Amino acid sequence: MLPNHTTITQFIIEEQRSIQGATGDFTGLLTDVVLACKTISHLTKNGALVNVLGSTQQENVQGETQKKLDIIANTLFLKANEWGGHLAAMASEEMDDVYQIPAQYPRGKYLLVFDPLDGSSNIDVNVSIGTIFSILRCPDHVEQPTVKDFLQPGTQQICAGYAVYGPATMMVLTTGNGVNGFTLDQNVGEFILTHPNIKIPEDTQEFAINSSNQRFWEEPVKRYVSECLAGKTGTRDKDFNMRWIASMVAEIHRILMRGGVFLYPLDSKNKEKGGRLRLLYEASPMSFIVEQAGGLSTTGRQPILEIVPTDLHQRVPVILGSRHEVQRLIDYHQAT
Numbered sequence: 103m104l105p106n107h108t109t110i111t112q113f114i115i116e117e118q119r120s121i122q123g124a125t126g127d128f129t130g131l132l133t134d135v136v137l138a139c140k141t142i143s144h145l146t147k148n149g150a151l152v153n154v155l156g157s158t159q160q161e162n163v164q165g166e167t168q169k170k171l172d173i174i175a176n177t178l179f180l181k182a183n184e185w186g187g188h189l190a191a192m193a194s195e196e197m198d199d200v201y202q203i204p205a206q207y208p209r210g211k212y213l214l215v216f217d218p219l220d221g222s223s224n225i226d227v228n229v230s231i232g233t234i235f236s237i238l239r240c241p242d243h244v245e246q247p248t249v250k251d252f253l254q255p256g257t258q259q260i261c262a263g264y265a266v267y268g269p270a271t272m273m274v275l276t277t278g279n280g281v282n283g284f285t286l287d288q289n290v291g292e293f294i295l296t297h298p299n300i301k302i303p304e305d306t307q308e309f310a311i312n313s314s315n316q317r318f319w320e321e322p323v324k325r326y327v328s329e330c331l332a333g334k335t336g337t338r339d340k341d342f343n344m345r346w347i348a349s350m351v352a353e354i355h356r357i358l359m360r361g362g363v364f365l366y367p368l369d370s371k372n373k374e375k376g377g378r379l380r381l382l383y384e385a386s387p388m389s390f391i392v393e394q395a396g397g398l399s400t401t402g403r404q405p406i407l408e409i410v411p412t413d414l415h416q417r418v419p420v421i422l423g424s425r426h427e428v429q430r431l432i433d434y435h436q437a438t
């Protein structure tokens with residue numbers, strides 16, 4: 103039985119109690135992940151005062167210029183999680199290859215994949231950003247995990263979550279048993295359960311897409327958006343609202359709170375790369391969360407959670423959110 107003012111640690115311990123044979127490893131790992139997110143939250147809240155804004159001269163493996171906070175958040179995540187003995191290895195948007203646990207620390211049974219700072223273009227303009235993570239089990243026999251050990255479909259995730267650094271800092275988690283949201287109490291320094299059992303409304307009148315890409319979209323997406331724009335005067339018979347924050351974490355958080363559909367679809371500009379967003383540390387964890395909250399996720403042609411990854415930094419098309427709208431988009435893709 104959970105207390106009234108449930109902290110994230112109490113919540114995780116309670117979840118672990120319900121798993122037979124649980125050793126406490128998962129609780130330990132999540133506690134370290136939470137600490138890393140609290141530290142990143144502290145830095146984002148202080149911004150220029152603690153000299154974390156601006157860019158570096160470096161590029162990541164995807165050819166994107168890294169912001170200072172991309173690198174700082176990545177290092178914080180590595181340092182907070184490498185020592186505890188829960189992990190076999192880590193992988194991140196900001197590192198080309200698998201990160202091995204340094205030899206002085208014990209090795210554990212989980213793999214951690216993360217996007218340390220999502221929505222990087224918003225760091226310097228003080229708009230909501232976030233961190234996304236996914237926990238996988240490491241195949242038993244592995245001594246030094248390699249890329250292929252990370253190439254597991256989203257259905258095999260043990261846990262997925264994100265922290266959103268907005269007006270309040272929140273953490274949203276799933277372990278395959280529904281979705282729960284926690285708000286960081288800045289005075290106490292603890293995440294408190296404030297949004298139990300989050301459910302995404304099945305219907306919505308709000309969509310999110312970067313419409314500057316309109317001329318590159320495929321027919322099904324063009325059709326869907328033009329019908330939304332036609333609103334009451336078209337076949338949908340209702341008016342729609344549109345949002346684009348350019349932070350996936352913030353968009354998905356809005357959708358979890360009040361419904362909506364988010365699209366970063368395949369288009370002629372990103373086709374060669376397979377899409378815009380990354381499968382293992384963006385699309386897959388967010389799809390797990392959205393589906394656990396009653397929503398749907400797809401590339402348009404395939405459920406995102408069923409994709410068997412072929413690369414650590416693989417990109418995929420992403421459509422997710424309120425069930426009925428996503429189903430409509432799947433139908434439009436099937437019709438072409």
Ligand SMILES: O=P(O)(O)OC[C@H]1O[C@](O)(COP(=O)(O)O)[C@@H](O)[C@@H]1O
Nearest residue numbers: 217219220221222312348349350351
């Ligand atoms: O620049 P665009 O086309 O608006 O793309 C925005 C998308 O890029 C991202 O910022 C990519 O994530 P990173 O900031 O982690 O690279 C998403 O969060 C967001 O949905």
Ligand SMILES: [Mg+2]
Nearest residue numbers: 217220221384
């Ligand atoms: Mg990202």
Ligand SMILES: [Mg+2]
Nearest residue numbers: 195217219220
């Ligand atoms: Mg990022």
